[in-house]
Amino acid sequence: MPELPEVQTIVTDLQVLAGDIITGFSSAWQKSLKQNNSPISAKRFAREITGARIKSITRRGKFIIISLSSGKRILIHLRMTGQLLIKNAPTERSKHMHHVFSLKKNGTLIFADVRKFGTLSLISDSFSHPYLATIDPFDKTFSAARLHEILKKKPKATIKAILMDQLLIAGIGNIYASEILFAAKINPLRTAASLSSEEIKMLHQSIQKILTKAIRMRGTSVSDYRDSSGSKGRFQTVLNVYKRDGFSCKKCATMIASVRIAQRSTFYCPTCQK
DNA sequence: AATCGTTCCTGATAGC
């Protein structure tokens, strides 16, 4: 599942496309196409972006933002199994390649997605998207004090649910929420209001530490995640708790436990995380 | 108003 580190890895790789021109677009799965939150046909989507120059490729949380010289932006969300692949040489269209951008200089940019949950949204510069307004852990304004303010908004919610809420903090998903809480020594079932200021400080540090390390290791490939050249990340080799239920904790040898929080599987060490 | 449950989709895995 691409979360902030995986999306950052892809965005970094996609920088080679800056300045290139989109010469065409075709789609075999129109359902995933939107314009300012409304459905749009592949034909119209293609017409809107063909001829545009790619000004920049950035990210906010898990969203990839391709800004065009026309002022429009293509907002891409990979959800669980989406992949963005740069193919310089012509390639066979495989089963899960749903969208293809043709580029003047760099061949094609392919959107492949087994589960078909990923989305491509065309948004005009005036359109305000709620998920683009959320603070990102790598924003300069994301301090321990700011995290404390966020926690005050949902005092009764579990800390795991808060870390995963994209309208509170952008970019942390199921893998990194569990890993961050292990690093911070905080039990995922704790409520926001129960955290001391020392723990909030530790949590803030852990968010930045874990995400930075995961970016350095080019993300976590537990299942479908691949970078834009199709290669796996390496963070799955250093996971402490995620999907390690039943195995012993690398720090204390206690058996890693799993619990469901907000409809999501959650992993933690009952001894290390208080 | 805020929170909960359901939906989307397909491959992997469990159960018979």
Next chain:
DNA sequence: TGCTATCAGGAACGAT
């Protein structure tokens, strides 16, 4: 062995 049933997962949306 081969079939069917169940599950995972992020975010949108409907229901309470």
